[in-house]
Amino acid sequence: MCDKNCSFDLSKRHLLKLSAGAVAFAAVGGLPSVSYAASLTKEERDAMTPDQVIKSLLDGNQRFIKGEGVEHDYLAQQRTSQQGQYPSAVILSCIDSRAPAEIVLDAGIGELFNSRVAGNVSNSDILGSMEFATAVAGAKVIMVMGHTKCGAVQGAIANVEMGNLTSLLDKIKSAVGKTKFDGERTPENYAFVDAVAKTNVQLTLDEIRKNSETIRDLETKGTIKLVGVMYDISNGKVELL
Template identity: 60%
Template sequence: MKNVLSVSASRRSVLKKSFALTCLTVMGVSGLAVPHISFAAALSQAERDSMTPDDVIEHFRQGNLRFRENRPAEHDYIGQKRSSAAGQYPAAVILSCIDSRAPAEIILDAGIGETFNSRVAGNISNPDILGSMEFACAVAGAKLVLVMGHTGCGAVRGAIDNAELGNLTGLLDKIKPAIAKTDYNGERKGSNYDFVDAVARKNVELTVESIRRDSQVLKNLEDTGKIKIIGSMYHLNGGVVDFYDA
Protein backbone atom coordinates (compact mmCIF):
# COMPACT_ATOMS: atom_id res chain seq x y z
CA MET A 1 0.00 0.00 0.00
CA LYS A 2 1.45 3.35 -0.93
CA ASN A 3 1.69 5.79 1.94
CA VAL A 4 1.60 9.02 -0.03
CA LEU A 5 -1.62 11.06 0.04
CA SER A 6 -2.80 14.38 -1.31
CA VAL A 7 -4.81 16.07 1.42
CA SER A 8 -7.21 18.91 0.78
CA ALA A 9 -8.76 19.35 4.25
CA SER A 10 -6.01 21.71 5.35
CA ARG A 11 -5.17 25.38 5.32
CA ARG A 12 -4.32 25.56 1.65
CA SER A 13 -7.53 23.81 0.56
CA VAL A 14 -9.53 26.28 2.59
CA LEU A 15 -7.62 29.18 1.13
CA LYS A 16 -7.50 27.99 -2.47
CA LYS A 17 -9.84 25.14 -3.29
CA SER A 18 -7.71 23.89 -6.18
CA PHE A 19 -4.43 23.84 -4.25
CA ALA A 20 -3.37 20.28 -3.28
CA LEU A 21 -1.02 19.66 -0.36
CA THR A 22 1.73 17.11 -0.50
CA CYS A 23 1.66 15.22 2.78
CA LEU A 24 3.75 12.60 4.47
CA THR A 25 1.87 9.71 6.03
CA VAL A 26 2.60 7.14 8.65
CA MET A 27 1.10 3.69 9.01
CA GLY A 28 -1.00 3.20 12.11
CA VAL A 29 -1.62 -0.04 13.96
CA SER A 30 -4.82 -0.50 11.96
CA GLY A 31 -2.89 -0.24 8.70
CA LEU A 32 -4.60 2.99 7.70
CA ALA A 33 -2.56 5.87 6.35
CA VAL A 34 -2.69 9.01 8.48
CA PRO A 35 -1.89 12.30 6.69
CA HIS A 36 0.61 14.77 8.06
CA ILE A 37 0.37 18.35 6.82
CA SER A 38 3.31 20.63 6.13
CA PHE A 39 3.10 24.45 5.96
CA ALA A 40 6.34 25.75 4.50
CA ALA A 41 5.40 29.41 4.10
CA ALA A 42 3.30 32.11 5.73
CA LEU A 43 -0.03 33.14 4.25
CA SER A 44 0.23 35.11 1.04
CA GLN A 45 -2.11 37.99 0.31
CA ALA A 46 -3.85 36.01 -2.43
CA GLU A 47 -4.42 33.07 -0.10
CA ARG A 48 -5.75 35.23 2.72
CA ASP A 49 -7.93 37.35 0.45
CA SER A 50 -9.52 34.25 -1.06
CA MET A 51 -10.86 33.26 2.36
CA THR A 52 -14.26 34.14 3.77
CA PRO A 53 -14.73 34.66 7.51
CA ASP A 54 -16.37 31.23 7.65
CA ASP A 55 -13.32 29.73 5.92
CA VAL A 56 -11.12 31.15 8.67
CA ILE A 57 -13.36 29.69 11.38
CA GLU A 58 -13.30 26.27 9.73
CA HIS A 59 -9.53 26.51 9.32
CA PHE A 60 -9.19 27.07 13.06
CA ARG A 61 -11.59 24.21 13.82
CA GLN A 62 -9.34 21.92 11.84
CA GLY A 63 -6.23 23.31 13.52
CA ASN A 64 -7.73 22.71 16.95
CA LEU A 65 -8.61 19.16 15.92
CA ARG A 66 -4.99 18.54 14.93
CA PHE A 67 -3.88 19.99 18.27
CA ARG A 68 -6.21 17.68 20.21
CA GLU A 69 -5.09 14.66 18.24
CA ASN A 70 -1.41 15.57 18.73
CA ARG A 71 -0.73 15.71 15.00
CA PRO A 72 0.17 19.38 14.45
CA ALA A 73 1.20 20.62 11.04
CA GLU A 74 4.91 20.57 10.28
CA HIS A 75 5.45 24.31 10.41
CA ASP A 76 8.64 25.46 8.75
CA TYR A 77 9.00 28.46 11.04
CA ILE A 78 12.18 29.66 9.35
CA GLY A 79 10.44 29.50 5.99
CA GLN A 80 7.40 31.29 7.40
CA LYS A 81 9.64 33.93 8.96
CA ARG A 82 11.39 34.54 5.66
CA SER A 83 8.24 34.63 3.54
CA SER A 84 6.53 37.09 5.89
CA ALA A 85 9.49 39.43 6.44
CA ALA A 86 8.45 41.81 3.67
CA GLY A 87 4.74 41.83 4.50
CA GLN A 88 2.09 40.13 6.61
CA TYR A 89 -1.40 38.93 5.66
CA PRO A 90 -2.98 37.38 8.77
CA ALA A 91 -6.46 35.92 8.47
CA ALA A 92 -7.64 36.78 11.99
CA VAL A 93 -7.09 38.86 15.09
CA ILE A 94 -7.44 36.95 18.36
CA LEU A 95 -8.16 38.43 21.79
CA SER A 96 -7.37 35.85 24.45
CA CYS A 97 -6.36 35.56 28.09
CA ILE A 98 -2.74 35.75 29.28
CA ASP A 99 -3.11 32.35 30.98
CA SER A 100 0.02 30.32 30.19
CA ARG A 101 -2.10 27.24 29.55
CA ALA A 102 -4.07 28.84 26.74
CA PRO A 103 -1.69 29.97 23.94
CA ALA A 104 -4.06 30.59 21.03
CA GLU A 105 -1.56 29.98 18.21
CA ILE A 106 -0.67 26.52 19.55
CA ILE A 107 -4.26 25.58 20.41
CA LEU A 108 -5.34 26.48 16.86
CA ASP A 109 -2.15 25.14 15.22
CA ALA A 110 -1.40 28.47 13.54
CA GLY A 111 1.94 29.55 12.14
CA ILE A 112 3.96 32.75 11.80
CA GLY A 113 2.12 35.47 9.90
CA GLU A 114 -1.28 33.82 10.31
CA THR A 115 -2.86 35.66 13.24
CA PHE A 116 -2.68 38.97 15.07
CA ASN A 117 -2.71 38.26 18.80
CA SER A 118 -3.70 40.33 21.81
CA ARG A 119 -3.59 38.84 25.30
CA VAL A 120 -4.87 40.32 28.54
CA ALA A 121 -6.13 38.75 31.76
CA GLY A 122 -9.79 37.87 31.34
CA ASN A 123 -9.74 38.62 27.56
CA ILE A 124 -11.38 42.00 28.07
CA SER A 125 -11.53 44.77 25.50
CA ASN A 126 -10.32 48.36 25.87
CA PRO A 127 -9.64 51.29 23.49
CA ASP A 128 -6.06 50.22 22.78
CA ILE A 129 -7.11 46.68 21.90
CA LEU A 130 -9.98 48.01 19.77
CA GLY A 131 -7.55 50.22 17.89
CA SER A 132 -5.31 47.22 17.29
CA MET A 133 -8.28 45.22 16.01
CA GLU A 134 -9.29 48.05 13.70
CA PHE A 135 -5.78 48.07 12.25
CA ALA A 136 -5.83 44.29 11.86
CA CYS A 137 -9.11 44.26 9.95
CA ALA A 138 -9.57 47.64 8.26
CA VAL A 139 -5.92 48.19 7.29
CA ALA A 140 -4.26 44.76 7.17
CA GLY A 141 -7.28 42.81 5.91
CA ALA A 142 -7.96 40.19 8.60
CA LYS A 143 -11.32 38.45 8.13
CA LEU A 144 -12.13 37.37 11.69
CA VAL A 145 -12.16 38.84 15.19
CA LEU A 146 -12.03 35.95 17.63
CA VAL A 147 -12.48 36.44 21.38
CA MET A 148 -11.21 33.37 23.22
CA GLY A 149 -11.99 32.70 26.86
CA HIS A 150 -11.09 29.51 28.69
CA THR A 151 -12.21 27.28 31.52
CA GLY A 152 -10.64 27.62 34.95
CA CYS A 153 -9.89 31.31 34.36
CA GLY A 154 -8.09 32.87 37.32
CA ALA A 155 -9.06 36.40 36.33
CA VAL A 156 -12.74 35.47 36.31
CA ARG A 157 -12.36 33.74 39.66
CA GLY A 158 -10.63 36.83 41.04
CA ALA A 159 -13.50 39.02 39.85
CA ILE A 160 -16.02 36.72 41.53
CA ASP A 161 -14.06 36.79 44.80
CA ASN A 162 -13.51 40.58 44.68
CA ALA A 163 -9.74 40.26 44.62
CA GLU A 164 -7.81 43.52 44.92
CA LEU A 165 -4.21 44.15 43.85
CA GLY A 166 -2.93 47.38 42.36
CA ASN A 167 -3.96 47.85 38.74
CA LEU A 168 -5.46 44.36 38.68
CA THR A 169 -8.40 45.66 40.72
CA GLY A 170 -9.58 47.90 37.91
CA LEU A 171 -9.11 45.16 35.33
CA LEU A 172 -11.24 42.73 37.32
CA ASP A 173 -13.95 45.37 37.63
CA LYS A 174 -14.40 45.07 33.85
CA ILE A 175 -15.21 41.37 34.23
CA LYS A 176 -17.77 41.87 37.02
CA PRO A 177 -20.74 42.74 34.75
CA ALA A 178 -20.54 39.16 33.48
CA ILE A 179 -21.07 37.86 37.01
CA ALA A 180 -24.36 39.68 37.46
CA LYS A 181 -25.57 38.63 33.99
CA THR A 182 -24.73 34.93 34.37
CA ASP A 183 -27.82 32.78 34.86
CA TYR A 184 -26.69 30.09 37.31
CA ASN A 185 -28.64 28.29 40.03
CA GLY A 186 -25.75 26.73 41.95
CA GLU A 187 -23.21 28.19 44.34
CA ARG A 188 -22.07 31.53 42.98
CA LYS A 189 -18.52 31.49 44.37
CA GLY A 190 -15.04 31.43 42.92
CA SER A 191 -14.47 28.03 44.51
CA ASN A 192 -17.19 26.59 42.26
CA TYR A 193 -15.50 26.15 38.91
CA ASP A 194 -18.74 25.36 37.15
CA PHE A 195 -19.84 28.88 38.04
CA VAL A 196 -16.44 30.30 37.10
CA ASP A 197 -16.73 28.70 33.67
CA ALA A 198 -20.29 29.97 33.23
CA VAL A 199 -19.13 33.50 34.01
CA ALA A 200 -16.15 33.11 31.67
CA ARG A 201 -18.53 32.19 28.85
CA LYS A 202 -20.76 35.18 29.61
CA ASN A 203 -17.68 37.41 29.76
CA VAL A 204 -16.76 36.32 26.22
CA GLU A 205 -20.28 37.18 25.04
CA LEU A 206 -20.13 40.61 26.67
CA THR A 207 -16.70 41.29 25.17
CA VAL A 208 -18.02 40.48 21.70
CA GLU A 209 -20.94 42.84 22.33
CA SER A 210 -18.60 45.57 23.55
CA ILE A 211 -16.43 45.28 20.41
CA ARG A 212 -19.46 45.82 18.22
CA ARG A 213 -20.73 48.64 20.43
CA ASP A 214 -17.45 50.50 20.88
CA SER A 215 -15.94 50.16 17.41
CA GLN A 216 -18.03 51.53 14.57
CA VAL A 217 -15.20 50.57 12.23
CA LEU A 218 -15.45 46.88 13.10
CA LYS A 219 -19.23 46.91 13.23
CA ASN A 220 -19.41 48.40 9.74
CA LEU A 221 -17.02 45.74 8.44
CA GLU A 222 -19.15 43.02 9.99
CA ASP A 223 -22.42 44.53 8.77
CA THR A 224 -21.10 44.49 5.21
CA GLY A 225 -19.94 40.88 5.48
CA LYS A 226 -16.23 41.62 5.28
CA ILE A 227 -15.46 40.23 8.73
CA LYS A 228 -17.09 38.24 11.52
CA ILE A 229 -16.78 38.95 15.24
CA ILE A 230 -17.30 35.80 17.29
CA GLY A 231 -16.52 34.29 20.68
CA SER A 232 -15.01 30.99 21.69
CA MET A 233 -14.10 28.98 24.78
CA TYR A 234 -11.04 26.78 25.20
CA HIS A 235 -11.46 23.81 27.54
CA LEU A 236 -8.32 23.12 29.56
CA ASN A 237 -9.43 19.51 29.99
CA GLY A 238 -9.61 17.90 26.57
CA GLY A 239 -8.36 20.90 24.58
CA VAL A 240 -11.56 21.57 22.64
CA VAL A 241 -12.28 25.09 21.41
CA ASP A 242 -16.02 25.81 21.14
CA PHE A 243 -16.80 28.54 18.60
CA TYR A 244 -19.87 30.71 19.16
CA ASP A 245 -20.78 32.12 15.76
CA ALA A 246 -23.32 34.75 16.73
Protein backbone atom coordinates in the same frame (compact mmCIF):
# COMPACT_ATOMS: atom_id res chain seq x y z
CA MET B 1 -16.62 30.81 -2.94
CA CYS B 2 -18.00 28.14 -0.65
CA ASP B 3 -19.98 29.05 2.45
CA LYS B 4 -19.78 27.78 6.02
CA ASN B 5 -21.37 24.47 5.04
CA CYS B 6 -18.30 23.38 3.13
CA SER B 7 -17.02 19.99 4.21
CA PHE B 8 -13.52 20.29 2.80
CA ASP B 9 -10.51 21.72 4.64
CA LEU B 10 -9.66 25.24 3.51
CA SER B 11 -7.10 25.85 6.23
CA LYS B 12 -4.15 27.97 5.32
CA ARG B 13 -1.97 24.91 5.14
CA HIS B 14 -4.10 23.59 2.28
CA LEU B 15 -4.04 26.92 0.46
CA LEU B 16 -0.35 27.60 0.88
CA LYS B 17 1.03 26.74 -2.54
CA LEU B 18 -2.16 26.92 -4.57
CA SER B 19 -3.15 29.66 -6.98
CA ALA B 20 -6.69 31.06 -6.86
CA GLY B 21 -7.70 28.72 -9.67
CA ALA B 22 -6.11 25.75 -7.96
CA VAL B 23 -7.96 26.56 -4.77
CA ALA B 24 -11.26 26.20 -6.60
CA PHE B 25 -10.04 22.87 -8.01
CA ALA B 26 -9.01 21.71 -4.53
CA ALA B 27 -12.49 22.56 -3.27
CA VAL B 28 -13.90 19.59 -5.14
CA GLY B 29 -11.15 17.25 -4.03
CA GLY B 30 -8.96 17.67 -7.10
CA LEU B 31 -5.76 18.39 -5.18
CA PRO B 32 -4.19 16.80 -2.13
CA SER B 33 -3.21 18.90 0.85
CA VAL B 34 0.27 20.43 0.80
CA SER B 35 2.80 20.62 3.59
CA TYR B 36 3.20 23.81 5.53
CA ALA B 37 6.37 25.66 4.56
CA ALA B 38 5.76 29.41 4.59
CA SER B 39 3.54 32.18 5.85
CA LEU B 40 0.16 33.03 4.34
CA THR B 41 0.22 35.22 1.24
CA LYS B 42 -2.18 38.08 0.54
CA GLU B 43 -3.76 36.20 -2.35
CA GLU B 44 -4.35 33.10 -0.23
CA ARG B 45 -5.80 35.08 2.67
CA ASP B 46 -8.01 37.21 0.45
CA ALA B 47 -9.41 34.11 -1.29
CA MET B 48 -10.89 32.90 2.01
CA THR B 49 -14.28 33.92 3.36
CA PRO B 50 -14.73 34.67 7.08
CA ASP B 51 -16.54 31.33 7.48
CA GLN B 52 -13.62 29.50 5.89
CA VAL B 53 -11.18 31.27 8.20
CA ILE B 54 -13.22 30.18 11.23
CA LYS B 55 -13.29 26.62 9.93
CA SER B 56 -9.53 26.64 9.38
CA LEU B 57 -8.97 27.71 13.00
CA LEU B 58 -11.27 25.00 14.34
CA ASP B 59 -9.62 22.45 12.05
CA GLY B 60 -6.28 23.51 13.50
CA ASN B 61 -7.60 22.89 16.98
CA GLN B 62 -8.71 19.41 15.95
CA ARG B 63 -5.17 18.67 14.77
CA PHE B 64 -3.85 19.94 18.10
CA ILE B 65 -6.23 17.70 20.08
CA LYS B 66 -5.28 14.64 18.03
CA GLY B 67 -1.56 15.34 18.22
CA GLU B 68 -1.48 15.66 14.44
CA GLY B 69 -0.33 19.26 14.20
CA VAL B 70 1.42 20.52 11.12
CA GLU B 71 5.21 20.41 11.27
CA HIS B 72 5.84 24.16 11.25
CA ASP B 73 8.97 25.46 9.62
CA TYR B 74 9.24 28.62 11.71
CA LEU B 75 12.40 29.82 9.98
CA ALA B 76 10.67 29.55 6.61
CA GLN B 77 7.67 31.41 8.01
CA GLN B 78 9.95 34.12 9.36
CA ARG B 79 11.70 34.50 6.02
CA THR B 80 8.57 34.59 3.90
CA SER B 81 6.76 37.03 6.19
CA GLN B 82 9.55 39.59 6.58
CA GLN B 83 8.35 41.66 3.62
CA GLY B 84 4.69 41.72 4.69
CA GLN B 85 2.05 40.05 6.86
CA TYR B 86 -1.40 38.81 5.87
CA PRO B 87 -3.01 37.12 8.90
CA SER B 88 -6.50 35.76 8.44
CA ALA B 89 -7.77 36.48 11.96
CA VAL B 90 -7.19 38.47 15.11
CA ILE B 91 -7.55 36.61 18.41
CA LEU B 92 -8.35 38.24 21.74
CA SER B 93 -7.42 35.73 24.41
CA CYS B 94 -6.37 35.53 28.04
CA ILE B 95 -2.76 35.72 29.24
CA ASP B 96 -3.18 32.35 30.97
CA SER B 97 -0.07 30.30 30.22
CA ARG B 98 -2.21 27.23 29.57
CA ALA B 99 -4.13 28.82 26.71
CA PRO B 100 -1.69 30.01 23.99
CA ALA B 101 -3.90 30.68 20.98
CA GLU B 102 -1.40 29.99 18.19
CA ILE B 103 -0.50 26.61 19.66
CA VAL B 104 -4.01 25.35 20.43
CA LEU B 105 -5.16 26.49 16.97
CA ASP B 106 -2.07 24.97 15.32
CA ALA B 107 -1.06 28.26 13.69
CA GLY B 108 2.33 29.54 12.64
CA ILE B 109 4.20 32.80 12.24
CA GLY B 110 2.26 35.31 10.15
CA GLU B 111 -1.13 33.61 10.45
CA LEU B 112 -2.76 35.35 13.41
CA PHE B 113 -2.83 38.71 15.13
CA ASN B 114 -3.00 37.95 18.84
CA SER B 115 -3.98 40.26 21.72
CA ARG B 116 -3.64 38.75 25.19
CA VAL B 117 -4.90 40.28 28.41
CA ALA B 118 -6.16 38.74 31.64
CA GLY B 119 -9.81 37.81 31.23
CA ASN B 120 -9.77 38.52 27.47
CA VAL B 121 -11.41 41.91 28.05
CA SER B 122 -11.56 44.78 25.60
CA ASN B 123 -10.17 48.31 25.93
CA SER B 124 -9.42 51.21 23.60
CA ASP B 125 -5.89 50.03 22.80
CA ILE B 126 -7.08 46.55 21.91
CA LEU B 127 -9.91 48.02 19.81
CA GLY B 128 -7.42 50.14 17.93
CA SER B 129 -5.27 47.08 17.32
CA MET B 130 -8.30 45.16 16.03
CA GLU B 131 -9.23 48.05 13.73
CA PHE B 132 -5.71 47.95 12.28
CA ALA B 133 -5.83 44.16 11.93
CA THR B 134 -9.13 44.19 10.04
CA ALA B 135 -9.63 47.53 8.29
CA VAL B 136 -5.96 48.04 7.38
CA ALA B 137 -4.28 44.63 7.32
CA GLY B 138 -7.29 42.68 6.01
CA ALA B 139 -7.97 40.03 8.68
CA LYS B 140 -11.36 38.40 8.11
CA VAL B 141 -12.26 37.25 11.65
CA ILE B 142 -12.18 38.61 15.19
CA MET B 143 -12.23 35.71 17.63
CA VAL B 144 -12.64 36.26 21.37
CA MET B 145 -11.32 33.21 23.19
CA GLY B 146 -12.23 32.58 26.81
CA HIS B 147 -11.11 29.50 28.70
CA THR B 148 -12.10 27.25 31.57
CA LYS B 149 -10.80 27.74 35.13
CA CYS B 150 -9.91 31.37 34.35
CA GLY B 151 -8.10 33.04 37.24
CA ALA B 152 -9.20 36.51 36.17
CA VAL B 153 -12.84 35.43 36.27
CA GLN B 154 -12.28 33.87 39.68
CA GLY B 155 -10.79 37.16 40.84
CA ALA B 156 -13.79 39.11 39.59
CA ILE B 157 -16.17 36.76 41.39
CA ALA B 158 -14.12 37.09 44.59
CA ASN B 159 -13.97 40.91 44.30
CA VAL B 160 -10.17 40.88 44.43
CA GLU B 161 -8.56 44.31 44.75
CA MET B 162 -4.87 44.75 43.98
CA GLY B 163 -3.26 47.69 42.23
CA ASN B 164 -4.11 48.00 38.55
CA LEU B 165 -5.69 44.55 38.60
CA THR B 166 -8.69 46.04 40.38
CA SER B 167 -9.82 48.10 37.37
CA LEU B 168 -9.20 45.18 35.00
CA LEU B 169 -11.37 42.82 37.06
CA ASP B 170 -14.08 45.48 37.19
CA LYS B 171 -14.52 44.87 33.45
CA ILE B 172 -15.49 41.26 34.17
CA LYS B 173 -17.87 41.88 37.08
CA SER B 174 -20.83 42.66 34.85
CA ALA B 175 -20.52 39.11 33.49
CA VAL B 176 -20.77 37.76 37.05
CA GLY B 177 -24.08 39.51 37.63
CA LYS B 178 -25.50 38.61 34.22
CA THR B 179 -24.69 34.90 34.41
CA LYS B 180 -27.70 32.70 35.13
CA PHE B 181 -26.58 29.82 37.34
CA ASP B 182 -28.50 27.71 39.83
CA GLY B 183 -25.55 26.29 41.74
CA GLU B 184 -23.08 27.79 44.18
CA ARG B 185 -21.93 31.17 42.90
CA THR B 186 -18.42 31.14 44.37
CA PRO B 187 -14.91 31.40 42.89
CA GLU B 188 -14.21 27.86 44.14
CA ASN B 189 -17.02 26.42 42.01
CA TYR B 190 -15.44 25.96 38.59
CA ALA B 191 -18.80 25.25 36.97
CA PHE B 192 -19.84 28.78 37.91
CA VAL B 193 -16.45 30.21 36.94
CA ASP B 194 -16.77 28.64 33.49
CA ALA B 195 -20.34 29.91 33.10
CA VAL B 196 -19.19 33.44 33.90
CA ALA B 197 -16.27 33.07 31.48
CA LYS B 198 -18.72 32.25 28.68
CA THR B 199 -20.86 35.25 29.55
CA ASN B 200 -17.73 37.39 29.61
CA VAL B 201 -16.85 36.34 26.06
CA GLN B 202 -20.30 37.36 24.82
CA LEU B 203 -20.16 40.69 26.65
CA THR B 204 -16.70 41.37 25.25
CA LEU B 205 -18.04 40.83 21.73
CA ASP B 206 -20.86 43.27 22.54
CA GLU B 207 -18.33 45.81 23.81
CA ILE B 208 -16.26 45.51 20.65
CA ARG B 209 -19.30 46.18 18.48
CA LYS B 210 -20.50 49.00 20.71
CA ASN B 211 -17.19 50.84 20.99
CA SER B 212 -15.77 50.46 17.47
CA GLU B 213 -17.74 51.94 14.61
CA THR B 214 -15.05 50.70 12.23
CA ILE B 215 -15.47 47.07 13.28
CA ARG B 216 -19.24 47.37 13.46
CA ASP B 217 -19.39 48.65 9.88
CA LEU B 218 -17.09 45.89 8.60
CA GLU B 219 -19.27 43.27 10.25
CA THR B 220 -22.46 44.81 8.86
CA LYS B 221 -20.98 44.70 5.36
CA GLY B 222 -20.01 41.04 5.80
CA THR B 223 -16.33 41.83 5.34
CA ILE B 224 -15.48 40.31 8.72
CA LYS B 225 -17.11 38.06 11.31
CA LEU B 226 -16.94 38.28 15.09
CA VAL B 227 -17.07 34.99 16.94
CA GLY B 228 -16.72 33.80 20.53
CA VAL B 229 -15.14 30.53 21.62
CA MET B 230 -14.19 28.75 24.82
CA TYR B 231 -10.98 26.77 25.25
CA ASP B 232 -11.18 23.85 27.67
CA ILE B 233 -7.83 23.48 29.42
CA SER B 234 -8.75 19.93 30.51
CA ASN B 235 -9.01 18.47 27.01
CA GLY B 236 -7.60 21.10 24.64
CA LYS B 237 -10.85 21.65 22.76
CA VAL B 238 -12.00 24.99 21.34
CA GLU B 239 -15.77 25.28 21.01
CA LEU B 240 -17.90 27.95 19.38
CA LEU B 241 -20.32 29.79 21.66
